[in-house]
Amino acid sequence: MIVSLAGGVGAAKFLSGLVRVIPEEDLTVIVNTGDDIELHGLHISPDIDIVMYTLAGIVDESKGWGVKGDSFNCLSFLGRLGCETWFKLGDMDLATHIYRTNLLRKGFRLSEIVDMLRKTFGLKIKILPMSDDRVETRILTSAGEFHFQEYLVKRGASDRVLGVEFSGVDEAKPAPGVIESILEADAVIICPSNPIVSIGTILSVSGVKEALTRSKARKIAISPIVAGHPIKGPADKLMEGLGLEVSAYSVAKIYSDFLDVFIIDEFDAHEKDRIEGLGIKVISTNTIMKSLEDKVNLARVVIEQTEL
Amino acid sequence: MIVSLAGGVGAAKFLSGLVRVIPEEDLTVIVNTGDDIELHGLHISPDIDIVMYTLAGIVDESKGWGVKGDSFNCLSFLGRLGCETWFKLGDMDLATHIYRTNLLRKGFRLSEIVDMLRKTFGLKIKILPMSDDRVETRILTSAGEFHFQEYLVKRGASDRVLGVEFSGVDEAKPAPGVIESILEADAVIICPSNPIVSIGTILSVSGVKEALTRSKARKIAISPIVAGHPIKGPADKLMEGLGLEVSAYSVAKIYSDFLDVFIIDEFDAHEKDRIEGLGIKVISTNTIMKSLEDKVNLARVVIEQTEL
Numbered sequence: 001m002i003v004s005l006a007g008g009v010g011a012a013k014f015l016s017g018l019v020r021v022i023p024e025e026d027l028t029v030i031v032n033t034g035d036d037i038e039l040h041g042l043h044i045s046p047d048i049d050i051v052m053y054t055l056a057g058i059v060d061e062s063k064g065w066g067v068k069g070d071s072f073n074c075l076s077f078l079g080r081l082g083c084e085t086w087f088k089l090g091d092m093d094l095a096t097h098i099y100r101t102n103l104l105r106k107g108f109r110l111s112e113i114v115d116m117l118r119k120t121f122g123l124k125i126k127i128l129p130m131s132d133d134r135v136e137t138r139i140l141t142s143a144g145e146f147h148f149q150e151y152l153v154k155r156g157a158s159d160r161v162l163g164v165e166f167s168g169v170d171e172a173k174p175a176p177g178v179i180e181s182i183l184e185a186d187a188v189i190i191c192p193s194n195p196i197v198s199i200g201t202i203l204s205v206s207g208v209k210e211a212l213t214r215s216k217a218r219k220i221a222i223s224p225i226v227a228g229h230p231i232k233g234p235a236d237k238l239m240e241g242l243g244l245e246v247s248a249y250s251v252a253k254i255y256s257d258f259l260d261v262f263i264i265d266e267f268d269a270h271e272k273d274r275i276e277g278l279g280i281k282v283i284s285t286n287t288i289m290k291s292l293e294d295k296v297n298l299a300r301v302v303i304e305q306t307e308l
Numbered sequence: 309m310i311v312s313l314a315g316g317v318g319a320a321k322f323l324s325g326l327v328r329v330i331p332e333e334d335l336t337v338i339v340n341t342g343d344d345i346e347l348h349g350l351h352i353s354p355d356i357d358i359v360m361y362t363l364a365g366i367v368d369e370s371k372g373w374g375v376k377g378d379s380f381n382c383l384s385f386l387g388r389l390g391c392e393t394w395f396k397l398g399d400m401d402l403a404t405h406i407y408r409t410n411l412l413r414k415g416f417r418l419s420e421i422v423d424m425l426r427k428t429f430g431l432k433i434k435i436l437p438m439s440d441d442r443v444e445t446r447i448l449t450s451a452g453e454f455h456f457q458e459y460l461v462k463r464g465a466s467d468r469v470l471g472v473e474f475s476g477v478d479e480a481k482p483a484p485g486v487i488e489s490i491l492e493a494d495a496v497i498i499c500p501s502n503p504i505v506s507i508g509t510i511l512s513v514s515g516v517k518e519a520l521t522r523s524k525a526r527k528i529a530i531s532p533i534v535a536g537h538p539i540k541g542p543a544d545k546l547m548e549g550l551g552l553e554v555s556a557y558s559v560a561k562i563y564s565d566f567l568d569v570f571i572i573d574e575f576d577a578h579e580k581d582r583i584e585g586l587g588i589k590v591i592s593t594n595t596i597m598k599s600l601e602d603k604v605n606l607a608r609v610v611i612e613q614t615e616l
Contacts, residue, residue, distance in 0.1 A: 040406050040410050041414075067385070071379055071381050073381075073398075073399035074382060074399040074403045074406070075403075076400070077399070077400040077401075077403035078403040078406065078407065080428070081425070090381075091379065091382040091385070091399040091402075092381050092384070093385075094385075094402070094406075095382045095383075095385030095386040095388075095391075096385070098349065098350065098382070098402075098406075099348070099386065102349030102350075105349055106349075117389070120388070120390060
């Protein structure tokens with residue numbers, strides 16, 4: 001059994017390669033829900049949906065999120081009614097949010113709903129939200145404090161970051177199966193996701209870091225930073241804001257308490273010695289996933305390191 | 309000030325003629341909410357939306373409900389997720405339901421939300437739900453008891469009707485302004501709507517019938533039954549189920565406690581004497597509204613009878 005920790009687009013791309021290398025049913029993905037947001041009274045779980053849509057083959061690949069070929073007629077009309085429309089919700093995508101919100105209000109837990117959804121989408125991979133409790137990633141900036149989605153999407157990540165908080169995380173329990181799957185895993189893969197607001201959020205949930213340290217699984221991470229820049233998203237701005245160097249080394253350091261192997265891009269091969277100084281084995285390969293072949297090749301390199 | 313009681317399609321058609329004959333701001337419409345239904349966790353108010361969309365000029369005229377040119381991508385996707393799709397919710401239309409549901413959950417009353425919506429749609433006509441409390445029209449049939457929408461839309465009005473109940477009506481208070489507007493009106497117009505499950509529902513709300521009786525306004529109704537058949541909808545099946553003759557006379561009799569003038573179709577001119585026997589003045593004219601001209605002409609006949 002392989003467990004992976006995942007954020008959104010980068011993780012989903014990697015996972016779509018991984019399920020072509022190992023049987024889907026051998027895989028459990030623990031997904032960040034700190035980005036979850038309520039908009040128009042609907043509960044939106046961006047990272048979970050990106051992972052589901054991508055693995056189901058219905059994601060809008062040009063954007064990395066949303067449903068392929070979706071229309072935006074509901075959102076336009078919401079705009080006409082005076083609602084904010086900065087978060088782009090497609091009509092088909094909205095069905096997922098309506099479905100999830102309806103079941104949450106009926107008392108179902110997010111993890112139960114995600115399990116129903118992934119089955120409906122025909123996925124054999126197990127998808128676990130990091131927690132059924134609300135954790136909200138708040139970005140403290142020079143312009144004020146914002147929900148991560150407001151910081152990123154509404155304000156275009158243009159504010160100087162002063163800090164990151166995971167509101168609610170002290171009270172949040174890991175979702176059923178999160179700790180158990182890490183403890184029982186043969187290998188844990190940290191996807192190439194934002195180390196602060198995707199993986200960092202999951203690691204902040206009570207018991208997760210301890211489970212990673214205790215687990216006998218080989219722990220392998222893929223760097224989301226290549227040549228000092230994130231492939232996608234605001235990881236550089238967040239890392240800088242927290243006074244961190246924006247580099248593969250810096251990511252490895254965040255994971256150094258538990259990490260066995262770090263996969264870096266060949267552009268960053270010069271960082272190898274420095275990272276190995278943290279007691280982490282380093283493999284350099286192409287980590288930029290443009291084609292399916294890239295994804296599958298990266299997954300093969302990772303799986304090789306599991307030593308299973 | 310003119311007050312009208314309204315159901316859905318027939319009422320909306322008539323009102324779109326009426327606002328061309330008298331100033332929109334002189335008009336208050338009290339709308340049936342017994343057809344309201346919660347689907348996918350969203351609060352849907354079919355009659356209110358039909359009236360709003362029609363007066364805003366954005367209704368799908370071929371159907372009489374929904375938004376012109378709407379798509380149904382969200383509903384298709386909901387179907388894919390295993391949800392029921394018998395109630396046809398368009399993508400633009402869904403924005404109204406999402407907006408309303410969100411505000412209801414935030415503690416706004418339906419009447420407040422309807423007022424915000426009608427202003428957003430640029431309407432000067434005042435639109436009042438009959439009640440802010442939930443009243444649910446239940447149809448008792450030989451196949452069981454159903455929500456009105458289930459009886460009508462899901463089951464195609466194919467079950468033999470045994471009775472009609474307005475669940476919750478005993479506890480429901482009229483929405484703010486309902487009783488006051490009737491008491492202060494110069495004229496009250498009963499739209500050509502279903503006398504049992506549209507107008508009948510409004511009349512069943514505590515105080516409405518009494519207000520109509522006490523009000524000095526001239527009360528004029530337009531028959532929704534022409535030549536023994538409803539123009540649209542299941543009024544005939546409901547009336548038959550309740551042991552009523554399906555005729556203009558029968559509708560007049562339902563309203564006879566308060567009605568001054570009954571407008572019947574010229575096809576039913578032979579019913580005039582019988583209806584006048586109820587102490588109601590009868591005018592026969594064309595009541596079938598195919599063109600805008602038909603609607604305006606009918607509105608003129610009605611306004612003439614207000615004697616204002």
